[in-house]
Amino acid sequence: MSSAQQTATWELQTRQLLLPKLDHEVAECEDFIAEDAETCRFAVTDGATEAFDARNWARRLAQSWVQTHSALTAEEFREWVANEGRELHDSWNGLNLSWYSEEKARTGSFAALVGVELDFKTYSPSWKAIALGDSCLLYCRNGSLLKSLPLSRPENFNSTPVLVASDASMHETSMTSVVIDSGNCNSGDVLLLLSDAMACWFLERFEKGDLDPNELLKTKEDHELKRLFDDERLAGRMRNDDLAVLRIELISGE
Amino acid sequence: MYSAQITRANPTCIVLLIDQSGSMSDPFSGDSSRKKADFVAEVVNHTLHDLVIRCTKTEEVRNYYYISVIGYGRNVGTCFSAELGARQMVPISQVADYPLQVKSSYKRVSDGAGGWVEIPVRYPVWIHPAADGKTPMCDALRKVKDILEHWLKDHPHGFPPTVLHLTDGESSDGDPDEIGQQIMSLGTDDGAVLLFNCHISSRRAAKIEYPTEEASLPDGFARSLFQISSRLPPNFLSAAAQLGVNVVEGSRGFVFNGDPSSIVQFYEIGTSLTGMTPYRWMDDDRRTELA
Numbered sequence: 001m002s003s004a005q006q007t008a009t010w011e012l013q014t015r016q017l018l019l020p021k022l023d024h025e026v027a028e029c030e031d032f033i034a035e036d037a038e039t040c041r042f043a044v045t046d047g048a049t050e051a052f053d054a055r056n057w058a059r060r061l062a063q064s065w066v067q068t069h070s071a072l073t074a075e076e077f078r079e080w081v082a083n084e085g086r087e088l089h090d091s092w093n094g095l096n097l098s099w100y101s102e103e104k105a106r107t108g109s110f111a112a113l114v115g116v117e118l119d120f121k122t123y124s125p126s127w128k129a130i131a132l133g134d135s136c137l138l139y140c141r142n143g144s145l146l147k148s149l150p151l152s153r154p155e156n157f158n159s160t161p162v163l164v165a166s167d168a169s170m171h172e173t174s175m176t177s178v179v180i181d182s183g184n185c186n187s188g189d190v191l192l193l194l195s196d197a198m199a200c201w202f203l204e205r206f207e208k209g210d211l212d213p214n215e216l217l218k219t220k221e222d223h224e225l226k227r228l229f230d231d232e233r234l235a236g237r238m239r240n241d242d243l244a245v246l247r248i249e250l251i252s253g254e
Numbered sequence: 255m256y257s258a259q260i261t262r263a264n265p266t267c268i269v270l271l272i273d274q275s276g277s278m279s280d281p282f283s284g285d286s287s288r289k290k291a292d293f294v295a296e297v298v299n300h301t302l303h304d305l306v307i308r309c310t311k312t313e314e315v316r317n318y319y320y321i322s323v324i325g326y327g328r329n330v331g332t333c334f335s336a337e338l339g340a341r342q343m344v345p346i347s348q349v350a351d352y353p354l355q356v357k358s359s360y361k362r363v364s365d366g367a368g369g370w371v372e373i374p375v376r377y378p379v380w381i382h383p384a385a386d387g388k389t390p391m392c393d394a395l396r397k398v399k400d401i402l403e404h405w406l407k408d409h410p411h412g413f414p415p416t417v418l419h420l421t422d423g424e425s426s427d428g429d430p431d432e433i434g435q436q437i438m439s440l441g442t443d444d445g446a447v448l449l450f451n452c453h454i455s456s457r458r459a460a461k462i463e464y465p466t467e468e469a470s471l472p473d474g475f476a477r478s479l480f481q482i483s484s485r486l487p488p489n490f491l492s493a494a495a496q497l498g499v500n501v502v503e504g505s506r507g508f509v510f511n512g513d514p515s516s517i518v519q520f521y522e523i524g525t526s527l528t529g530m531t532p533y534r535w536m537d538d539d540r541r542t543e544l545a
Binding site: 104 | 259261262263303306307308310311312313315350351353356373375376378
């Protein structure tokens with residue numbers, strides 16, 4: 001899916017792709033993509049497969065983060081997550097759960113989140129991002145990878161990342177892993193917000209120098225990308241996971 | 255090898271093989287209040303609880319695992335009863351739905367602000383302690399082999415089956431080496447069946463955990479169990495390391511003269527499978543007590 005948003009002098013071209021694990025239904029996908037033209041915020045979240053109500057938690061985080069005007073400092077982010085977590089847990093009240101669902105719910109839910117806010121209001125346009133978990137922002141300029149956060153190497157990805165917990169009692173330790181970064185924007189810059197399997201695959205390609213991801217995501221149709229990523233997962237070159245890609249290209253009108 | 259993704263379309267199976275001979279009613283050394291059979295039943299119930307929770311997706315339990323719990327003593331057969339009793343291999347969703355009972359209790363946990371709160375917890379029970387008869391280990395391993403052969407016919411490509419065998423004594427029906435080797439020669443495209451053995455003892459004797467060679471073992475029985483214990487694949491080594499267990503490449507899934515804490519770790523490591531975080535169901539203070 002592609003769209004274009006216009007600020008006073010900048011145009012944002014966005015494209016998103018969401019694919020469930022192989023052999024899974026779209027309704028089972030626990031990755032989410034959200035964008036908001038008014039706040040100029042974009043987010044990708046990835047619900048932890050083993051967590052309770054992970055799909056709802058991931059959706060809530062993505063949709064709420066792009067609509068809020070805060071949560072871009074560590075303190076604000078912690079407060080915002082605690083509030084979202086309370087609301088999620090409140091939504092479970094009154095459910096008649098089996099013993100195992102009750103046990104699972106007790107540990108709360110978990111998801112990875114990466115969000116970026118673009119600011120074109122100042123003379124020097126800029127971006128600011130926040131991430132906790134293994135969903136990543138890859139910032140590209142002139143076909144090269146300028147920055148990747150919170151993880152920057154394929155070997156950084158493992159099965160036990162620190163995630164955004166819905167239970168605030170876990171925040172004391174988990175919130176120390178929040179990564180915040182910022183920088184200036186140039187015309188032609190491309191931001192990729194990716195869930196973990198996709199981020200790992202892109203970083204591998206960048207390291208090998210055998211792929212221009214901007215071209216790949218810009219030129220191929222959705223069905224071609226789906227076939228490519230299905231093949232990569234089938235061949236084991238990409239982990240069989242849900243996949244989320246949000247590509248944002250910045251074009252100056254001046 | 256040992257890297258196949260465990261999915262509903264490509265599940266794996268776990269066999270818990272438990273010695274239920276008469277000697278299991280003896281206490282552990284140094285703890286006259288606790289029978290081995292009671293403790294093992296508690297750990298097995300917690301292990302099943304953990305496996306169910308891992309497969310729980312909100313209100314659904316997904317069949318990533320198929321479970322068999324086989325006991326041997328006076329008889330050889332499934333330890334499941336009631337609704338689960340008629341089958342040797344049960345999908346985890348049915349394990350979840352049919353415990354014999356679910357006990358309720360309270361557990362003290364941190365409130366995140368320096369204090370403690372008591373929260374309700376549920377303890378499902380699938381198996382009760384049993385200790386009677388001799389130790390027909392070979393017969394039991396033959397039963398396991400039959401179950402696995404049947405499973406592998408339908409699941410030739412998945413993560414290989416894992417067999418976690420716990421015993422407190424020597425086999426009363428012959429040397430288990432041959433049948434053990436036969437089990438270890440079975441497998442899938444992703445690797446051979448994993449057979450891990452945990453020997454527990456009532457005697458005060460030095461425990462040996464996850465050795466790499468048999469020279470360090472005290473007797474023929476220990477060497478025999480070592481020979482039919484698989485090497486721990488990398489993911490299991492990582493899980494063991496996360497639990498603070500001293501393992502190296504080449505370590506066998508084998509414990510000799512184990513104590514209660516060895517049993518807990520044995521099941522945690524043995525069910526860690528493809529890189530899953532070992533489930534620590536026992537509080538750290540209780541582990542310290544058992545160590």
